[in-house]
Amino acid sequence: MSLSLESKCLHLERSSTDGCSHYGAISFPIYQTATYAHPAVGQSTGFDYSRLQNPTREQLEKTVAALEGGIDALALSSGMAAIALLMELFSPGDNIIADSDLYGGSIRLFDNVSRKNGITFTRENISALDETGLSSLITPATKAIYIETPTNPMMNVTDIAAVAGIAKKHGLLLIVDNTFMSPYFQNPLSLGADIVIHSGTKFLAGHNDTLAGFIVTNRADIQEKLRFLIKTTGAGLSPFDSWLTLRGIKTLAVRMEKAQENAAKIVGWLKAQPSVTKVIYPGLPEHPGFAVQKKQARGFGSMVTFNVTSEEKAKSILNKVRLIQFAESLGGVETLITYPVTQTHADVPEDIREKNGITTSTLRLSVGIEDADDLVEDLRQALEEK
Numbered sequence: 120m121s122l123s124l125e126s127k128c129l130h131l132e133r134s135s136t137d138g139c140s141h142y143g144a145i146s147f148p149i150y151q152t153a154t155y156a157h158p159a160v161g162q163s164t165g166f167d168y169s170r171l172q173n174p175t176r177e178q179l180e181k182t183v184a185a186l187e188g189g190i191d192a193l194a195l196s197s198g199m200a201a202i203a204l205l206m207e208l209f210s211p212g213d214n215i216i217a218d219s220d221l222y223g224g225s226i227r228l229f230d231n232v233s234r235k236n237g238i239t240f241t242r243e244n245i246s247a248l249d250e251t252g253l254s255s256l257i258t259p260a261t262k263a264i265y266i267e268t269p270t271n272p273m274m275n276v277t278d279i280a281a282v283a284g285i286a287k288k289h290g291l292l293l294i295v296d297n298t299f300m301s302p303y304f305q306n307p308l309s310l311g312a313d314i315v316i317h318s319g320t321k322f323l324a325g326h327n328d329t330l331a332g333f334i335v336t337n338r339a340d341i342q343e344k345l346r347f348l349i350k351t352t353g354a355g356l357s358p359f360d361s362w363l364t365l366r367g368i369k370t371l372a373v374r375m376e377k378a379q380e381n382a383a384k385i386v387g388w389l390k391a392q393p394s395v396t397k398v399i400y401p402g403l404p405e406h407p408g409f410a411v412q413k414k415q416a417r418g419f420g421s422m423v424t425f426n427v428t429s430e431e432k433a434k435s436i437l438n439k440v441r442l443i444q445f446a447e448s449l450g451g452v453e454t455l456i457t458y459p460v461t462q463t464h465a466d467v468p469e470d471i472r473e474k475n476g477i478t479t480s481t482l483r484l485s486v487g488i489e490d491a492d493d494l495v496e497d498l499r500q501a502l503e504e505k
């Protein structure tokens with residue numbers, strides 16, 4: 120039976136639970152074990168040691184692979200653990216073309232760790248490049264293109280299929296960090312990407328209560344390398360965190376829909392406020408990526424970036440919000456407001472930050488699933504001059 124995405128959040132098409140799920144438990148058990156007894160010499164239950172694999176983690180990995188249309192997904196202890204493992208696919212001398220507007224932690228990893236290991240990065244606003252522009256960045260050392268779409272926090276939209284076409288032509292991997300859309304709204308592998316990254320901490324787990332990360336691929340050669348790497352380096356997600364993420368994914372569809380609906384209402388309201396100078400949301404027809412977003416995704420998501428009249432105004436809003444929490448992170452059921460300059464993007468060099476358009480009056484909202492009117496009311500009192 121072929122399942123829709125909503126059903127895949129709750130059920131695997133072919134149950135892998137045989138021999139694992141006792142007593143008819145509806146919730147997949149937490150297999151809190153480091154190791155597994157062998158029935159006899161030369162025999163295995165299928166599990167030997169939890170660094171290699173654990174039943175709860177495997178159930179989660181199969182679920183995420185199914186949601187993204189990959190042949191395999193690896194669950195890691197955080198999004199950054201996933202990206203760090205991914206970097207082990209590359210060797211000294213390799214070059215990666217990376218979008219200039221990325222999650223700040225990814226930039227910090229590339230600049231301080233991957234670079235030290237001999238990997239070089241060419242950084243451009245890929246959403247603004249045509250085929251000639253992107254092709255001109257490719258050198259014989261280039262091995263991959265790394266993008267987010269929409270980007271964090273400037274919401275630049277890149278045409279995944281177009282970039283995939285260029286990557287294929289030049290024999291490069293296309294890696295897409297799909298955290299902002301989640302597999303509910305966008306599936307980069309189906310558009311030609313080779314590898315999808317998720318911070319599972321965000322929309323997938325969805326409750327601001329656990330860290331998780333994923334690498335998903337539809338290529339057997341990459342899967343084999345990644346399985347060797349996770350076994351060898353050991354940052355696989357713990358059984359309990361795997362269970363929390365599985366539990367979060369059960370409601371992915373309804374959370375994504377409600378958060379998006381709330382975001383649309385907030386965007387409409389923000390646009391009418393005199394102290395708001397710019398609202399950046401890919402669901403706005405005036406957003407430069409609107410048409411591409413409509414073509415390649417099933418929604419616009421619930422991340423909203425906006426600029427206010429001054430740094431003082433931005434700080435006063437952060438101090439005055441009550442229902443909305445001033446906190447890093449995104450994608451959870453609670454609405455959070457973030458100040459990218461000092462939080463998520465503090466380690467991004469100032470010149471790059473400015474070039475990307477992140478200023479001291481830029482705020483980022485991760486809209487949750489509260490009542491939309493309550494959220495608007497909170498923003499109204501926070502924006503008020505007093």
Ligand SMILES: *Cc1c(COP(=O)(O)O)cnc(C)c1O
Pocket residue numbers: 197198199200222224225267271296298299317318319320321330331332
């Ligand atoms: C949060 C985030 C990450 C890092 O994930 P962690 O789970 O915090 O380690 C990577 N990419 C994007 C787009 C993110 O938002």
